[in-house]
Amino acid sequence: MLTADGTLPADIKAEILALAQEELHPQGASVAALQVVQSRFRWISTQHVKEVAQLLDMSPDALDGVATYFNLLFRKPVGKHVILLCDSVSCWVMGRDRLCAHLCKKLGIQPGETTADGAITLLPTVCLGHCDHAPALLADENLHGNLNTDTLDHLVDSLREKP
Known part of the structure; x- marks a missing residue:
């Protein structure tokens, strides 16, 4: 089973990059990219915020601001x-x-x-x-x-x- 502590799998990175290419600015895919991560792991770890931020050419702090703004994005582990x-x-x-x-x-x-x-x-x-x-x-x-x-x-x- 995948854990949220490791690095993002290649398929998720590819999906995030594809989402970023659909936007005028890669940062425009930030919510969708975080949803992709959460759909796989049920929450978004700090490690994954850093990786997604790098893929979207943003700072981890800026992406964390997005992740913590939306109450349906979970920054701590949640149940099934x-x-x-x-x-x-x-x-x-x-x-x-x-x-x-x-x-x-x-x-x-x-x-x-x-x-x-x-x-x-x-x-x-x-x-x-x-x-x-x-x-x-x-x-x-x-x-x-x-x-x-x-x-x-x-x-x-x-x-x-x-x-």
């Missing part, structure tokens, strides 16, 4: 599945804190942590734009709204069943 629980005012009014406490108890972790088996990471996130269905969360790439403890239990159980 990531639950992003919305912490907007709408979700808060509709019971987000109660649901967060329920999730923490069910998973045995606090926000910002990953379950001991590495299956699920729970992270708070800014508004998901699903306010008319608050409270809401994003599990991997799937948006869920109108949440209650039963739907959360079902969601967590289904994530644990996925390979």
Whole structure:
């Protein structure tokens, strides 16, 4: 299995260079390049930031600024599945804190942590734009709204069943 500590494989470097060639300035491919890395490793290590920055002719600090700006780019290891629980005012009014406490108890972790088996990471996130269905969360790439403890239990159980 590949680890995020090593150097980028040749196929990823080639894909990043191809993305850079499609842009007027190579830096224009920074978000897409970071997404390529994350899709392989689930997060973006400092080593990979340095390598991608070199490929895109940018400083590692500038690329790290891009990576840390976007909340869907992970600069620390995350679990196999990531639950992003919305912490907007709408979700808060509709019971987000109660649901967060329920999730923490069910998973045995606090926000910002990953379950001991590495299956699920729970992270708070800014508004998901699903306010008319608050409270809401994003599990991997799937948006869920109108949440209650039963739907959360079902969601967590289904994530644990996925390979």
